[in-house]
Structure formats: C-alpha cells, structure tokens
Amino acid sequence: MSTAAASSPAAYTGSAAIALTPEALRAHWQGHRRLTRRVIEAFPEDQLFTFAVGGMRSFGVLALEMLSMAAPMVRGSVTGEWETTFDRAPRPKAELLKAWDESTAEIDALWGQIPPARFQETTTAFGQYTAPLYELLLYCVDNEIHHRGQGYVYLRALGITPPPFFERE
C-alpha cells in the first residue's frame, strides 16, 4: 500500500478493500444484459441464425451460448448443481427474447442466495472450470461483451446501426 493511500483517512487495507460488492456485480451484469437484449432485437428475424462474418457463428447461436452460461452459472453458485444445455438450434427471435427475460428474472431471484463469502471461494463450474467464483461470473459477463461486440460488426455489415454501447438502462 502506498504512502498516499495509507495517509488517506478514508483508506483501509487488506481484505476489507472493495472494488465491487456482489450487488454491484449483479447490477453491472444486468446492465450489459439489457444491452445484449437490444442487440438481439436489432437483428432481422431472417438473419439472426444465418448471418455471420468470416465463417463465425451466427449471433443467435452466440446468444444461446450466453443463455447457457448465465443463469446456469448463478444456479450452480447457489445449489452446487451444474447443469446447462448445448442446444443451439435456431428459433424465432421472440422465443429467444422470452428465454432471455426468464434468465434475467432467474439471475435476480437467485443472486442474493449466493453467500457473500462464496465469491472468493475456488469453485469448479460445470465439472471443468476451476477459479474463484467471482472470476467464473466475470467470465460470463466478459464472454457476453466479447460476442456482443462481434454482433455489432454483423449488424454494421448488414447496414444496421447497433444500439449505443454506453446505454445500459
């Protein structure tokens, strides 16, 4: 800890220092999820599971991957039971958005049941990913941002203006 920090009356050190609380992480992620929902909405129905650039996966398939990680990760964090789906079959946009909204509600309902101390505990998710729980949760967020950024390119390539990145309400 630097002299500057140690001399600040507001400063404290060690494990009590907080960058993000569990609630801040939930709110941050749900802000991103609202934006991702708008990106799904922005795709024309007939391009959602067909269009891609450079031989990559369609945005519909990428959104299904996000769904297969998000609520299942939170559920596993609470119950210790790790179940997900590998079904990436195309479906109507309305069905995808409905699943997205159900996932949003499930994350909100379960989040408060994650014991706060568990965020720092080394956890094995889905039988194969071992890291502190906060890293596993961030991986879901980061993977969503990463693939949504790809969705922005697909939309631009289709001549569609994507929703503003900074708008999360």
Next chain:
Amino acid sequence: MSTAAASSPAAYTGSAAIALTPEALRAHWQGHRRLTRRVIEAFPEDQLFTFAVGGMRSFGVLALEMLSMAAPMVRGSVTGEWETTFDRAPRPKAELLKAWDESTAEIDALWGQIPPARFQETTTAFGQYTAPLYELLLYCVDNEIHHRGQGYVYLRALGITPPPFFERE
C-alpha cells in the same frame, strides 16, 4: 438477504461483502490487456490501420482508443487530473506495442495509490463521465473487450485465427 445466505457461517452482509477487491480488478484487467496485446500482434502490419468490416474503425485506431482511456483513467483516479489524447494517427505495430507495454507498467505502478475507499466514490472522469469510480474503471475494461471482440471478426475475415479468448497469462 436470503435465509440461505444469512444461515451460512461464512456469510456476512452489507458493505463488507466483496465480489472483487481492488487487486482482483487490476489483475483481471491486466489479464485482458495481455490478450488484447496478442490480438494487436496477430494483425499483419499492413492491415492494422487499414482493414475494417462494415465501415467501422480499424483495430489500430480501436487500440489507440483503449490506450487513451486506460492509463489516463488510472492516473486521473490517483491525481484528480484528467488528461488524454485524441491522436489516432496510424503508426508501426512495434510502436503501438511499446506504448501498450508502457501503459501496462503505468497502470501497475499507479493502481496501489488509488485509496481503496475511492472505488465507491462518485467521480467525474475527463470532465464529462460521472459514476462511481469502479464503474468508470469497468467501462475501460468492457470497452476493451467489446472492441477486441470486433478485432476477432476482422482477423477471421482476414483468414487469421485469433488467440484463444480464455487464455489470459
């Protein structure tokens, strides 16, 4: 707080609950920055500032934007002085990578000088972005992931396999 959390011996409530410590946020970001460095490296010299998809900015310009946000945000968090650059002129890849490495070292050197309590304080960065400091820092990380995901599409469109997303060492 749920009954499950309240009954856990490891659980605690309120402001002491931690998802990420300041050090965890720094380490997480620097892991992403190592990956972004590899994406810069993966671009052919003659495509870094020229190639794009759908009329978007080149990856070189996007990387310069990341640089203009990262160390300047951390510097401002420590000093309260907000200075950045809007120079996006093309430059050799080696020069961009050198600037990237200098930025990495500056972030590491300054990070510990951010008083821990400041992460929760509402801050105005660069005279115009007002939010809790942790949100401003996360915005830098998220913006980097977002645009790097676009760089992945550019690389695929160029026939180049991007570095693995999960590899952060």
